Amino acid sequence: MTTTTPYSVYLVDDEANLLQLLKSYLQNAGFDVKAFENGEQVVQALDQDPPPHLWILDIMLPDIDGYELLRLIRNKYDVPIIFISARDQDMDKIIGLELGSDDYLAKPFLPRELVIRAQKLLQRTYEKATTASAATVNGHGMAAGSGTPQFQDWVTIGPYMISEKGRLVKETASDQPIELTTKEFDLIMYLINNQGQALHREQILAAVWGDDYIGSDRAVDDLVKRIRKKMPGFPLETVYGFGYRMSP
Known part of the structure; x- marks a missing residue:
């Protein structure tokens, strides 16, 4: 995704007063904010809108809960997601991280804290990524000024080329890129x-998640399912009762 200024933020919460308050704080911080009051509005946005830079997603919604919306978002594209919730904090945090959220904020919280977390997450995701991308273009085998990847480490795995x-x-057959999330590629x-x-x-x-990850190993199974859906020809085998293996 091409980063623009201001960053676009999609905010989801069914509490109308809180939704407007948070929207106002985020707009005052310079974000372009679009607000949603229920899950159906989110689904419509996924079908019609281009992706935002950040989703801020309440778990407790009147029609579609935040867990399901997170799955739908992750199936569409890979952008940062902040979960907010007033329910069981530890359990919501663990489940949210397993499903792919990037941060979690428990209600009640100060609106300014949400703004700060959003700013840091966006900087970490896009500004550092832009710097790393520029370094890659100029230092790791891709010709500067060229739009065609010229990396020397392409390998063929089944019907895919991977760098x-x-x-x-x-x-390989169509030369079409496959969009993967960071963890899927890792x-x-x-x-x-x-x-x-x-x-x-x-x-x-x-x-993939790091030694400090807190949560169950269901996150691995969910990640494998997504890879198999996007890359059905990748030789990824299940080792039942243990884990996974890539065929040599």
């Missing part, structure tokens, strides 16, 4: 670098 340096995957590279090995879910959690 770790470019963090790119494309179908898992693919971890499997490639450990071909033939049976990898326990805990190993995958540590490699």
